[in-house]
Amino acid sequence: DADVTQTPRNRITKTGKRIMLECSQTKGHDRMYWYRQDPGLGLRLIYYSFDVKDINKGEISDGYSVSRQAQAKFSLSLESAIPNQTALYFCATSERQGARDEQFFGPGTRLTVL
Amino acid sequence: AQSVTQLGSHVSVSEGALVLLRCNYSSSVPPYLFWYVQYPNQGLQLLLKYTSAATLVKGINGFEAEFKKSETSFHLTKPSAHMSDAAEYFCAVSDRGSTLGRLYFGRGTQLTVWP
Numbered sequence: 127d128a129d130v131t132q133t134p135r136n137r138i139t140k141t142g143k144r145i146m147l148e149c150s151q152t153k154g155h156d157r158m159y160w161y162r163q164d165p166g167l168g169l170r171l172i173y174y175s176f177d178v179k180d181i182n183k184g185e186i187s188d189g190y191s192v193s194r195q196a197q198a199k200f201s202l203s204l205e206s207a208i209p210n211q212t213a214l215y216f217c218a219t220s221e222r223q224g225a226r227d228e229q230f231f232g233p234g235t236r237l238t239v240l
Numbered sequence: 241a242q243s244v245t246q247l248g249s250h251v252s253v254s255e256g257a258l259v260l261l262r263c264n265y266s267s268s269v270p271p272y273l274f275w276y277v278q279y280p281n282q283g284l285q286l287l288l289k290y291t292s293a294a295t296l297v298k299g300i301n302g303f304e305a306e307f308k309k310s311e312t313s314f315h316l317t318k319p320s321a322h323m324s325d326a327a328e329y330f331c332a333v334s335d336r337g338s339t340l341g342r343l344y345f346g347r348g349t350q351l352t353v354w355p
Contacts, residue, residue, distance in 0.1 A: 130283070157341060166249060168330060168345040169284075184342075216283055220341050226272050226291040226334070227341050231283035 129153045130232035132217050138238045145204040147235050149217030156222050158200040159229065160184075160192060163214040172215075175200055176222075207239040242267055242333045246346035254354050259303075259318040261349045263331030266312070271333040273314040274343065275305055278328045287329075290314060301325070326353045 130151045139145050149158065156177050161169040161184075171184030173192040181194060189211060193201045204211055214236050218229040243266035253259055265271055272291050276284040288299025295307040301324075305316045314331060331346040 166347055168347040169343075170345075171342065174342065218284075226289075228274070228286045228289060229284075229341075229343060231276075231285070233281075233283045 130217060130219055130230055132215075132232040132235050134235060135233065136236045138240065139207055140240050141208055143207050145207050145237065147202045147215055147217075147237070149200045149202070149232055151198050151217075151219045151230075151232075153219055153230060154197075155219040155230070156197065157220045157227075158194065159218040159220075160190075160200070160202045161216045161218065162186065162211075163216060163234075169216065172202065204237075204239075207237075209239045211237065212239045213237060242271060242335060242344040244331050244333050244344055244346035246329075246331050246349050248349055249347065250350045250352065252352040252354060253321045255323055256320050259316070259321045259325065259351065261316040261329050261331075261351065263305075263314045263316065263346060264312050265314065265333050267333070267335075269336060270307070270309055270312075271336050273305075273307060274332040274334075275299065275303070275314075275316050276330045276332060278330065278348075280327070284330065287316070321351075321353045323353050323355065326351055 133148045159174045160172040175181045175194045191203045217232040220227040220229045245264045247262040274289045275287040278284045288297045290307045298304045303318045332343045
């Protein structure tokens with residue numbers, strides 16, 4: 127079984143709809159991240175969380191919100207989706223060690239906003 | 241903030257040829273450096289990372305990268321390309337003095353391997 131899972135894997139929605147993307151991990155890691163990937167732009171950080179009570183904005187948090195329901199679960203919400211939020215979204219985890227740590231990625235959610 | 245530049249958004253090589261993917265970073269203090277690979281329809285997985293004094297780092301699948309402080313570079317190489325190496329490759333950095341563990345990614349290089 128995968129250590130980092132994301133649901134759904136694909137989603138098509140309409141402008142203005144509320145969308146939630148979910149991430150679960152069985153690695154026991156404290157740190158979790160949400161990224162979006164756009165062609166030619168690499169990955170950009172949306173939000174990150176160091177534990178259930180510690181949530182921080184990344185470089186592109188506008189239009190997004192997150193919830194850390196438990197150590198193992200980190201959800202990303204789009205309150206009112208817009209077409210330029212069409213992208214591939216990745217959840218990642220890492221241990222508490224800090225800057226030298228590898229991040230472990232989920233398989234991604236492909237979101238299309240019409 | 242850190243900045244990572246990957247020269248060449250697309251690289252094409254023949255099977256058996258040398259693979260060279262370029263990565264340069266911007267900070268004056270050398271960061272931790274990572275190479276990740278993304279196969280089609282999959283998430284990213286770590287190829288290798290540089291965190292210590294050993295400047296030549298060996299990773300999975302025959303890849304290696306050399307940290308050159310004077311050139312602020314961390315280029316990825318493989319002596320002989322295989323068809324299975326076709327994927328997108330991302331260079332990433334994190335601040336050595338930070339406890340945040342935040343990664344800054346380059347824009348990626350798509351590697352095509354011709355038979």
